[in-house]
Amino acid sequence: MNWFYSLELNQVDLYMAQSKLVKDIYISKVLERSSFIEQQHVDNIAAQIKKFGGEPTMLGDIISPILGKTAGNITAAFGVTSLLKADIMLEKKAMSDYKDLIIKIGKDDELFSLLWSNLIDEDLHTSWFASKVEELESLH
Template sequence: MDKERLLFKLNWFYSFELNQVDLYTSQSSSTKDDYISLAFERIAYIEQQHVDNIADNIKELGGKPTMLGDMIAPIVGKTVGKILGLSGIENLLKINILLEQKAMQDYKDLIHAIRGRCDDKVVKILQSNLIDEDLHAAWFHNQLLELKE
């Protein structure tokens, strides 16, 4: 994968993760359950770490994090978070699982495409983000199971 394509992909993740920060922040403030609200807050914090790490990678590769992501992703994240909050906690968790699964698949695809052809530091950061996304999806799934009990 050439440098321009890698920067494009990293900027996609940058925008996606920015969206996730605002999505989970919005869900945290609109959820009445204190434990779930705190969990969304923590997940938003972790997603912000992803944003920061990806931005650093983009800069180290000589690129700039997309301004479009900076402007649009937060608006979309907040709006979708509020709308999903109205649909009930069960639907909210199901949608969050789908979003996390999408992120996981995209991370896996990029890791596969660049492993051995790119700086190991970039691969390790992507793998770390993938692990976090997997943990988020598992937590959401466990909450769904608890709600059904």
């Protein structure tokens, strides 16, 4: 679960950094909203880790935000299309990992539902990003 905690923390800062650097207001707002959704994932995963007697990783608390912000700044420098393609790759990795964990844990009601909700959010982000890439590439 700490892997997902760190991954989601990374995405919070990645999308927030990107949202501040993208000039298109709509894309900026979608990235900002995506960051907010990822923060909900962080909070929910932290609660589950604590429910099972653990503590969210301190290393993730420190490193993931730095990596996310740095990656957000770097990807934004290559333009919106490249930024969104990088985000799609990250979301696909998250979806793959969520699917793997869902299969491993079985149907613990609360955790099962949480993981499915996060997976669906990641899929929705991916779909929006891919649709926007297609739209932007059709303009060139």
